[in-house]
Amino acid sequence: MKRVLVTGAAGFLGSHLCDRFISEGFYVIGMDNLITGDLKNIEHLFKLENFEFYNHDVTKFVHVPGDLDYILHFASPASPIDYLKIPIQTLKVGALGTHNLLGLAKEKNARFMIASTSEIYGDPLVHPQTEEYYGNVNTIGPRGVYDEAKRFQESITMAYHRFHGLDTRIVRIFNTYGPRMRLNDGRVIPAFMGQALRGEDLTVFGDGSQTRSFCYVEDEIEGIYRLLMSDYTLPMNIGNPHEISIRDFAEEIIKLTGTNQKVIYKPLPKDDPMQRQPDISKAKEILGWEPQVGRAEGMKKTFDYFKSLSKEELEKTEHRDFKEVNRK
Ligand code: UDP
Numbered sequence: 057m058k059r060v061l062v063t064g065a066a067g068f069l070g071s072h073l074c075d076r077f078i079s080e081g082f083y084v085i086g087m088d089n090l091i092t093g094d095l096k097n098i099e100h101l102f103k104l105e106n107f108e109f110y111n112h113d114v115t116k117f118v119h120v121p122g123d124l125d126y127i128l129h130f131a132s133p134a135s136p137i138d139y140l141k142i143p144i145q146t147l148k149v150g151a152l153g154t155h156n157l158l159g160l161a162k163e164k165n166a167r168f169m170i171a172s173t174s175e176i177y178g179d180p181l182v183h184p185q186t187e188e189y190y191g192n193v194n195t196i197g198p199r200g201v202y203d204e205a206k207r208f209q210e211s212i213t214m215a216y217h218r219f220h221g222l223d224t225r226i227v228r229i230f231n232t233y234g235p236r237m238r239l240n241d242g243r244v245i246p247a248f249m250g251q252a253l254r255g256e257d258l259t260v261f262g263d264g265s266q267t268r269s270f271c272y273v274e275d276e277i278e279g280i281y282r283l284l285m286s287d288y289t290l291p292m293n294i295g296n297p298h299e300i301s302i303r304d305f306a307e308e309i310i311k312l313t314g315t316n317q318k319v320i321y322k323p324l325p326k327d328d329p330m331q332r333q334p335d336i337s338k339a340k341e342i343l344g345w346e347p348q349v350g351r352a353e354g355m356k357k358t359f360d361y362f363k364s365l366s367k368e369e370l371e372k373t374e375h376r377d378f379k380e381v382n383r384k
Contacts, residue, residue, distance in 0.1 A: 057106065059083045059124050061166075063114050063157065064131030066093030068236050069171065069229070072277050073128060074098055078107060080281075085120060089113040091145060092133050097236045114153035115145075124164040126284065129157045129209075130171045136199060136325055137242035143201040150205025151212075158216045161224075169225040169284050170213050172291060174332055175203045176228065184299075184333040187228070187291050197327040210291060217289060225288070227280050230295025230334045234273030234354065235361035240372040244268070248306060249362040250373025252313040262324030264303025269333045271296035272354030275347040282343040295334035296347040312355055 060077050064070035065086025070093065077084045078101065086098055086109045101107040112118065114131055131153060133139065133146045154170060161168035177185045178193030193203045216222040233245045240246070251258050271294070279294035300308070306319045339345045362370070 057081065057083045058126070059085065059122065060126040060128065061085045061087060061120055061124050061160075062128045062130060063087045063153070064093060064129075064171075065109065066090055066095055066097050067130065068097070068238060069232065069273070069276070070130040071097035071236055072234075072273050073130060073280070074101055074107070076277050076281055078104065082106070084108075085110065085124075087112050087114065087118075088131065091142065092138060092238060092241070094238070114156055115148040116156070118156045118160050120160065120164075124160070124166040126169070127157055127161045127164075127166045128169045128171070128284070129154055132171070132205075133202070134173075135238070135241035135243045136328075139202050140198055146201045147205045150202070150209045154209045154212055158212060158222065162216065162220055162222055167223040167225065167284070168213065168216070169227065169280075170209050172210050172226050172228045173202075173206050174228060174230040174293070174295065174334065175199060176207050176210065177329075177332075178203060179327060179329040180331065183331050184297060184335040185293065186335040187293055187338060194327050198325070199327050223289075225284055226291040227283050228291050228293045228295075228334075229276065229280075230271055230293065230332065231268045232271045232273055232276045232295070234358055236273075237358070239365070239369060244302065244305070245270070245358065246362075246373045248309045249313075249359060250370055252309055252315045252317060253362060253370055255315065255317065257318045257320040258306045258309065259322050260302055260306050260319050261322050261328065262302075263321065264306065264319070265301050265330075266324070266328060267299045267301050267331045267333065268305070269296050269299045270351060270354070271347055272349035272357075275349050279339055279343065279345045282345050283339075286343055288342050292338050292342070293334040293336055294339055294345070295336065297333055297336055298347075298351060299331075299333040300351070308351070309355070312352075312359060
């Protein structure tokens with residue numbers, strides 16, 4: 057039985073990855089320090105014989121007994137609100153955590169994958185973003201702690217690949233959504249879903265002309281899995297290229313949820329990227345992968361998930377004001 061370590065296992069993508077590896081017949085070791093993860097996302101796995109969980113902070117030395125065939129480093133805060141609340145941890149998990157896990161991968165002779173991000177392109181001046189674009193990142197801005205940690209993570213991974221011959225993969229993940237998204241991280245989908253369900257107006261930041269391209273989680277996991285199993289070692293974009301402005305997205309959610317709220321406008325957070333759309337030519341050509349789930353279908357499934365939450369859970373999606381967490 058192949059053995060895989062998934063860090064960030066109790067998080068949104070990490071938990072879906074654990075499910076995927078279990079369904080592929082792997083022995084899965086999940087690791088998380090539960091700062092932003094939630095055990096609820098993996099509680100269904102605890103009864104399985106081929107799953108175990110370590111509550112561990114990967115910025116400290118990581119020890120896992122036995123062989124490992126694959127290590128996927130998916131632990132990290134992943135929302136602008138989190139970067140403001142826990143900036144040092146965000147830097148450490150991307151930098152020190154990656155270093156520890158690369159050391160573990162070398163020791164175990166395991167294939168290593170990091171969850172990189174469209175954020176390494178910053179506020180992009182090239183559209184859509186190809187893997188060759190170097191990005192436009194403000195190193196000292198509020199998102200810098202995430203963006204630079206992720207950029208460092210790519211560099212150190214390539215260094216281990218080139219210098220130590222480690223077998224590595226780098227996936228650049230674009231905005232992804234679906235069941236188990238964290239409720240209280242202030243990201244646009246939990247925010248809008250929560251507002252629609254509570255009967256509040258939807259808060260669009262700026263004039264809403266900024267764009268994003270949202271990928272349904274099943275598609276994202278399929279792309280990640282195919283990249284892991286391929287022999288491609290350079291960074292690859294995995295995301296849905298179907299782009300929409302945040303203003304139109306808010307209208308779409310109002311229609312989908314059948315509510316009659318209005319859109320209200322709030323100030324645009326600093327360094328909020330104006331446009332984002334993955335160029336997925338490489339994934340199509342090399343992995344034969346492209347998203348299968350359209351936004352209408354994916355958003356409906358996601359709305360069903362939010363509707364199924366208890367009232368207390370839904371309260372967590374309450375609008376998060378950046379000023380609340382921004383230190384002077
Ligand atoms: N956004 C918004 N209202 C909200 C939360 C987010 O208009 O209540 C906007 C945000 O300014 C950004 C986009 O939605 O332009 C996506 O934000 P998110 O935090 O989900 O992710 P990211 O900016 O990292 O793509």
